[in-house]
Amino acid sequence: MLTSLSRPWQLLVLSAQTDSELKTATVNLADYLRQHRDFNLADVAQTLQREQKAFRHRRTVVCRDIEDALVALADPKRILTNIQETQERSVAFMFPGLGTHYVNMAWELYQVEPVFRASVNYCCEFLKPLLGQDLRDVIYPNRASQQDQQSPQENSQGLDLRKMLGRSQTQTDTKIVAATSLLNQTHLAQPAIFVIEYALAQLLISWGIRPTAMIGYSIGEYVAATLAEVLSLDEGLKLIAKRAQMIQKLPNGAMLAVPLSQTEIFPLLNHKLSLSAVNGPSMGVIAGETDAVEALEQQLTQKGLACRRLETSHAFHSQMMEDASSDLRKLVKTFNLQAPKIPYISNVTGTWITAASATNPDYWVKHMCQPVLFASGIQELWKQQYPILLEVGPGQTLGSFALQCIEDNPTVSQIILPSLRYSYDRKPDLAFLLKTLGRLWLAGIQIDWTGFVSTQ
Known part of the structure; x- marks a missing residue:
């Protein structure tokens, strides 16, 4: 039985009214840690998060323990600094589709973040009878043996070149190889990406990161619709599983x-x-x-x-999907679709979803068969809200698309943020996510530090 581990990484935050005061605070913190090497870094991090006032000049660093903190505070490459402007920024969630999923995605979060693990567990238990297997055995094939596996260093050499170039792994772990083959099958890949993205969104929301708007890409729109309560979670899971099975039966493309x-x-x-x-x-x-x-x-x-x-077995969002239209329409008619409670962008129209569309079974048929209009959708989202764009799922594909689509502004790249590494990135999952959390705080997003601590 998997038991919860404590967070192996901590996020240190500092703020001050001026740049010189921030530099002084950084030096003072390093001196304090040097004199108290026996302290628990988690206690230090929590005190900084919850007790200091958030001024304009801000700084964050992610580290493992007191010794690592001393190294990090002296390393300009690991310290992030920003001057927070007065206007409040909103956050929009971007949910990717298939293509960047991989075995063991968010594994460290599953180990150490109870909110994330509880969401994954609920979804996978619900899906068991629908899929005929436990999706956790596919996503995390070595759960028992990996449980106590140590997290890599945050500043380790961060890329696996073979994976990045799409070359085959040295196939020493037959479970991983078999699970990868399974996970790439449509009827498992689509539910898997839904589960991980939904669980990741729940974790972020528990930390006070609430989206004012959302955009999903293909399967990602189902996550957005579920968070917006168009579908209940059980309905979203059933729909995504049955839809994937329908597509699996169609001719390859x-x-x-x-x-x-x-x-x-x-x-x-x-x-x-x-x-x-x-x-x-x-x-x-x-x-x-x-x-x-x-x-x-x-x-x-x-x-x-x-x-x-593209590495895919079928021609998604094409006329080759039309043979599944009738069955999908019948299935969606059995659900109690509701008007969205959080605005999100439609793949079908490239603009804001309407209550009429979201609650019409024919819309979900169009969504399966018609093209994903991501470019016009992200442009519409950007021009109305100018939000921080947070990619909630593996990789940074949507972030790279968004950069091509929205106005040429040198500051834009600073507010398009990832939450989960690519498969070939060797950085630990939690350190990766905490760095993004720090960047959100640097940009002026209010973090629920009490929720952040209590979810541990």
């Missing part, structure tokens, strides 16, 4: 990312090829029958265009 605008893509489409997604001004995805996609890839490559085949 292929998807191709192309460096073309929507206008440039349209002449390439036919009865075998559909526009599947618009990710940026010159970033689209075409999906369809495998032979047609292969022929198109060859044709565009010969013209010097850098195309990329």
Whole structure:
């Protein structure tokens, strides 16, 4: 039985009225820690979080223990500093779709964060009879043996080159290899990404990070709809599991990312090829029958265009999904759909979801068969709210898309934040997330420090 571990990482926060005062506070903290090496760093972190006033000049650092804190406080690469402007910023959650999921995603959070673990456990127990297996055995195949595995160093060499370049792993762990193969199957991949993103959102909300708006990409919109209470959690889980099973039964297809605008893509489409997604001004995805996609890839490559085949078994968001339309419509009709309580962007229209659309079974059929209009959606979200964009799920794909879509502003990249590492990033999950939490605080977001401590 997996037992909870204490947080192996801590977030230290400092603030002051001036830059010189902040520098002095940093030196004073380091001196204090040097004189009290036997202190528990968690106690120090909690005192800083809950008892000091948050001034404009702010600084954060993520560290493991007192000794690591002394090293980190003297390392400019590990310290983050910002001057917080007076205006309040809102946060928008971005939920990615398939493509960046991996075995053991958020494993450290599952070990040490009770809110995250409870959400994953509830979802996986509910899904057991629907999937015919425990999804935790697929996402975390070595749960028992990995339980006490030590977290890597926060400043360790952070990238696994083989994974980053898509090369095969040294296949020494047969469980991981088998689980990866399983997790890449549509009927398990889609519920898995939903579960991890939903649980991650619940953890962030428990820390006081509440979205004023949301945007999901494909499967990610189901997470947004569930958080917005269009669907209850049980309905969201049932819908995502049954929908994935419907798609699994459809004929296989292929998807191709192309460096073309929507206008440039349209002449390439036919009865075998559909526009599947618009990710940026010159970033689209075409999906369809495998032979047609292969022929198109060859044709565009010969013209010097850098195309990329996506690792997928089916042609998502294309006309090849239409054979599942009737069954999906019947299933959605059995749910008690409600108007959204949190605004979110529709993939189908590229603008704000309406109560009429969210509660109409036909909308969810369109969502499965029609292209994901992410580019126009993120532009709409940005121009109305100018929020901090927080990607709630593995990787930073949506963040990179968003950078291509919103106005050219040098400060924009500072407020597009990830929450969960890519598979090839070796940084520990908790340190990665705490760094983002620190960046949110630096940007002026109010953290519920009491909730942050009590969720441990």
